[in-house]
Amino acid sequence: MTEDFEAVLRRGSEEVAARTSARPAAAVRARGDHLRHRRRSAVTALAVVLVASVAGGTFALTNPSRKDSPPGVVGTPTAPVSTPSATAPRCRSLIVPPEVKDAVTAAYRRAQPGLTHFVPVKGTFYYGECGGVFHAGTSFTPTADATEGEQVQLQDAGGAEKYFTKSGGSAWTFVASDGFPRDARGCAAIPEIPARLAELWDNCLVRP
Structure with missing residues (x-):
């Protein structure tokens, strides 16, 4: 027990x-x-x-x-960058054919009654187009058969550059002339000649 x-x-x-x-x-x-x-x-x-x-x-x-938030996902969208509109017409300098020289000379004859015997000065003819409008610039010299009055009239003009325009099917028209004395800017100072075309023409300052 x-x-x-x-x-x-x-x-x-x-x-x-x-x-x-x-x-x-x-x-x-x-x-x-x-x-x-x-x-x-x-x-x-x-x-x-x-x-x-x-x-x-x-x-x-x-x-x-x-x-x-990550850019472009949430937030105020960025305003698009505006690009300037091409308001100025496109310009190009052209090689002048003989028929254009003849038509421009005839246009100056119509604008100057009494002047008949003259031709463009060699090496001073400018020709181009801007937005469908054609432009030309040249100075003139009397020919051998020019009268004394024609020679005096052309001499009084000082051999200044003359400017012409032609739009569509119209004829060439005399629109402006260099002042006397000539502006140092050349045809860049002529309102009737587009600035871009004057630039392509070296401001019409090239002389023979």
Whole structure:
């Protein structure tokens, strides 16, 4: 009977020891889990505060403003860059055919009654076109059979450059003449001659 009672006491002591030894281990694990959870929560909260401070607020983390959106996606569209319209006509300098020289000479004869015997000065004839309108410039010299009056009249003109235009199927028309003395800008100073064409003609300043 004594042995049975001692066995019971021994088994009871072992059970008590087992229960009391297991309880601290579980408590330690629970305590560790609790501390780790608190640490993770603290780190997460600190990270959110730092990012929010840099980005300008927690709202910027989840809902960026229009100002922070990529260009071209959100925001006021950039106004298109306007290009100047080509209002000036396209000009080109042309090689003058003999028939144009004859037609321009006839136009000056019509504009100057009494002048018949003269021809364009060699090397001074300019011919070109701007926007469908033809332009010409030349000076004239008397021919060998010119009368004294014609020679005086042409001399009084000082050999100034004369300017002509022709539009569509119309005839050539005398429209302007250099002043006396001649403007240093040449035909660039003549309003009837487009500026671009005068530039192509070197301002009609080339003389033989």
